[in-house]
Amino acid sequence: MSAQPDVSSTSGGTLPGPSFRGSDRPVSRRRRAELADAPRWQRRFSWLVALGDLSTIAVCTALAVVIGLTGIDAVDRARIGSGLIAAGLLVLALPLRRAWEGRTLGQGTTEFVRLGGAVVLADVALALGGLSLLVESSREWVFLIVPMTGLAMLVTRFALRKCLHHQRGRGRGLLPVLAVGAEDAVTDLVHRTRRDPHFGWRVTGVCTPTGTGTDGGDTVDGVPVLGDLDSVPRLAAAGAHGTVAVCRAPGWGPARLHRLAWDLEGTATELAVDPGLMEIAGPRMHITPVDGLPLLRLTEPRFTGLSRIVKHTADTIVAALILLTVAPVFLLIAVLVKLHDRGPVFFTQERVGTRGNTFKMIKFRSMVVDAETQLSELAGRNEGAGPLFKMQRDPRVTPLGAILRKYSLDELPQLLNVLRGSMSLVGPRPPLPREVACYADDARRRLLVRPGMTGLWQVSGRSSLTWEESVRLDLRYVENWSPALDLLILWKTFGAVLRSQGAH
Structure with a gap:
């Protein structure tokens, strides 16, 4: 799906519309039809x-x-x-x-x-x-x-x-969006809308403080720059965009936002404003008016008390039920792993859990027996970002292990970790001690909750994620945890596993 609009003239003629970057080229008939769709x-x-x-x-x-x-x-x-x-x-x-x-x-x-x-x-x-x-x-x-x-x-x-x-x-029925703000902010919005087309947004134009794109060019990640911040009211009033998204626009205070909102009244264009917070929403965010001034009030995330008891109880009950249901599959996989090369059925590895406490995570063995000793030899072929070690085609993975990893069957024994209380069904990815040693302060917030068998990282790309994306998703979970979020992640996990997206 391309986010760059078609602004060229067509044989069918053109209709009056906003010009791009001060050019006198109007919006084509095809583009008008696309925007109205x-x-x-x-x-x-x-x-x-x-x-x-x-x-x-x-x-x-x-x-x-x-x-x-x-x-x-x-x-x-x-x-x-x-x-x-x-x-x-x-x-x-x-x-x-x-x-x-x-x-x-x-x-x-x-x-x-x-x-x-x-x-x-x-x-x-x-x-x-x-x-x-x-x-x-x-x-x-x-x-x-x-x-x-x-x-x-x-x-x-x-x-x-x-x-x-x-x-x-498939790129149909997406609402055209005009992104307004600094280059890095609008670039982030373009990336997010492309990663999540289900939301229904497609950034088709950008306004930046300088009126130029990345490195002084005419585009931001393929999206044309239509003008500077002073061009926003004119472009918004032209009706070529369904939403104007303002994200960290320098010099834009309440008065300017109010004026833009008034300009959009009576049109079909919505105004969306980034509050400037780090992906905090849901039950922690409240609006408190002070003499008519709406303030966003953030409550402290709760990882103790009744919420923790409810989550732990639900984890134990659901894990036990799943384990009983998949017991025949569990036994079959154990037999196949043992018969494959006569090695151990399970692979245990030290991971870091809540508050930095370590535990032994259990998985079905999907690699050769001496996989850990071969790690140093493969360090030069590492494809992972940050402290993660990832290889698209790891030679240590056995043929049976590749199938188990593709559908996450190797992770079934982690249900035992859930029953023991060292893991949860949903949570951040359980890190290795060497990874934690490289953590910055923000990444250490992942350790405030128990690691999970699945999480936002599992349903958003799994091994294909970069290190920064993995940290961002885990922090989003930690900051916005709720029972409803857990249920949503569990539901999406089934689809992610069946599609085997990003699994290796």
């Missing part, structure tokens, strides 16, 4: 989600009524009436809770939170109405059918979201 595509997806919700409500209601019918009598008429009322309440609650708002669909948890709020609102209204009218049949709708209908809508929306992500991965 994203909002139109967003509206179509909103209608598709609404149609999916309404169809799900109709099907679930009809099935519940038909299955419960015993004859046309007073009880059945009450059941049909309760079903129609429940369906009507759901249809009313969804727009009231803004569950069909296009900008929240397709990414994040807001979409599902609003859907859940609509279901709860309809359920409470039905319960109060049934209680006041003493309708006996409303109970099963309140406690069973309406919640099940909400779950069915959740599944439908998730399927639509996966289709949306597939299309965005």
Whole structure:
């Protein structure tokens, strides 16, 4: 997917539009159509989600009524009436809770939170109405059918979201973004949007303080520089971008941001502002108004108390259940490793855990028996960044070990580490002592929580990540940990393992 827009004239003629870098070349007809496609595509997806919700409500209601019918009598008429009322309440609650708002669909948890709020609102209204009218049949709708209908809508929306992500991965339906700020800040935004196309952004233009790109050129990582910071209002008002993202723009204070926000009022263009914080969000970030001034208040990350007990308990229960479920596979792999070269089944290695305490991490052996002694001979062929040792084609890996590593089966014994309490199901990557010896102060924050079998590094590229990216992802997890984040990472782990992305 290329982020550089097509600004050349076409045989079909051109339409008036903003010029690039002070040039008199207008935006081509093809480019205009491309820029208009994203909002139109967003509206179509909103209608598709609404149609999916309404169809799900109709099907679930009809099935519940038909299955419960015993004859046309007073009880059945009450059941049909309760079903129609429940369906009507759901249809009313969804727009009231803004569950069909296009900008929240397709990414994040807001979409599902609003859907859940609509279901709860309809359920409470039905319960109060049934209680006041003493309708006996409303109970099963309140406690069973309406919640099940909400779950069915959740599944439908998730399927639509996966289709949306597939299309965005192919470069379709992406919202054009004008990035504003210093060269390093806009470069970072360009990289992030390319790594995460599912979010739906594509940076198509850049404004920098000097009006030039990297090393004085006309582009920033392939994206054209459209002007300096003074050009932003004109470019934003032209309507060629769906979002203006301001990230660390020198000299831009509240007054200038307010003026830009006012200029964008009445247009379809949104304003997004980087608060300048180090990837801190979620439950730690709160907005506190002081005499009308909104302040971002950050609470201290919590790694102790009830949260730690809940996480440890969940880890133990889930790890035990997984271990019981995969016991036959566990035994089969152990036999195959032993038969392959008669060496040991398990490989244990000292790793660093919480607060710098060391532990023995267990894995199925995927390398030759003397792999550790060969490490010094291969040091010159290291392809890893920072203190990591990585090789795309490590000669020490056995043929069986390559298969185990591809699908992360060699890591199954780490469930025993989870049961012992030295590891968690989700957390930062467990480092080696020699890696920790090279840590800077920021990287040492990874040791505040227990290392995990999987984490943000696992679902974001695994071995293909650079050292800096690995540290950044682990710090993001440490700073923003929540039970919901753990569940999201566990869900994404299945897909990452099946795709075997970045595994070697």
